[in-house]
Amino acid sequence: MTLPEIAPPTCGPPESVLVVGASAGGLTTAEALRRKGFEGRITLLGDEPHLPYDRPPLSKQVLSGAWEPARARLRPEPALRALDADLVLGDPAVALDAANRTVWTESGRVLGADEIVIATGVQARVFPGQPDLSGVHVIRTLDDAVALRTELATARRLVVVGDGVLGAEVAATGRGLGLDVTLAGPQSVPMESQFGAWAGARLGELHTEQGVTLRLGTGVRELAAEAGRVVGVLLESGEQLPADVVVVAIGGVPATGWLVGSGLTCENGVVCDAMCRAADGIYAVGDVARWRHQGLGALLRLENRTNATEQAVAVAANILGADQPYVPVPYFWTDQYDVKVMVHGLVPAGAEIEVVEGDPAARRFVALCRTDGVARGVLGWNMPKQTRLHRQRVADALALAPAG
């Protein structure tokens, strides 16, 4: 693949910035621009009608009903007003002309700016040809979470299809609501691709103890339906799992459909250089951005909450002339039952695991994950502070890596 070759900005600071996407990445870009002294016009364009809200609580506090949806708002209204940005909500972007830095919206707006930031995130992936059945849900938006919560209130049997972080969290929340829950997915243990086999096995044990039925290591053949409503999930193994409600949590697809014809390279996200630039005057942040991580020497796209904000801060600085590569230590966390697991860095498949603090048997530990003797990740289980204190080992290894 050819990476975009973009000359560094040569003129002065821009007079206007348009941020497409009003979730964590987009909002933080606007905030960081103001914090760094940008006084020009900022437009924040969002496809949903809601004020900017946070997504990690959707599968947990919002789905369980512990929080009213408004609690998930990212900022109180006075803080949004203080940003002095034009907040345009409920109007999806439908096209971009990258060369002329112009965006068209569904309602017919035409928005131009000196610099454009793409922060449109991902959309929930569904099965190819998945029929439109009642009782089948995804969770990406606040409306998705509220709709699922409403339906779970009268359901008994929940089948979660997808053994990644979202599926595992939904399974845990479903058990908390007293439902019969089955978690199905193709990996041998839940969250294997994020945690590795060793910690994933511990997560599987936790779900089993909490009463979740695991059906792992098998794909899904089809959703079974009667009269337009889902009644079960048929696995590749031939087993049919009866269900009142099915949640499909099989990952996200970068929201780049609106960029067809824009002139940008979109391959599993908006392809960017090390400064997160997709083209002259065009940047991408958050789940949608696939940029060159110089520490890893590879294109990387991260779907996690902290990346959205950290990348936004980096992009705001680059818009204002910093010209600095974005070289983060990836981080994510998950809350399931009374367990909080977090990873700084990445856990490569087959990594050597060494417990450096705590005790897995006591369900509080920190594990260092090495490949060829190099610290690539640190995974913590109910020890957030201690895990962070080992983060520097991963940061040092990234900094020592040859720039790619």
Place this chain on the structure above:
Amino acid sequence: MKVIVEEDKCCGAGTCVLVAPDVFDQRDEDGIVVLLDEAPGPDQHDAVREAVSVCPAAAIGLIES
């Protein structure tokens, strides 16, 4: 400047501690934020504003005076 933290929103990432270690810490037992200085001096204001913005749980609030 007055800093407010919502412990029940905090996810324990420690992002605030990485950005503003003189103002924030984490509890040893569960990683929840500990506010070391609820009225930090001007030399801390930029770092605190960044911590507010990058907190992955939107758990830090500010009252700017």
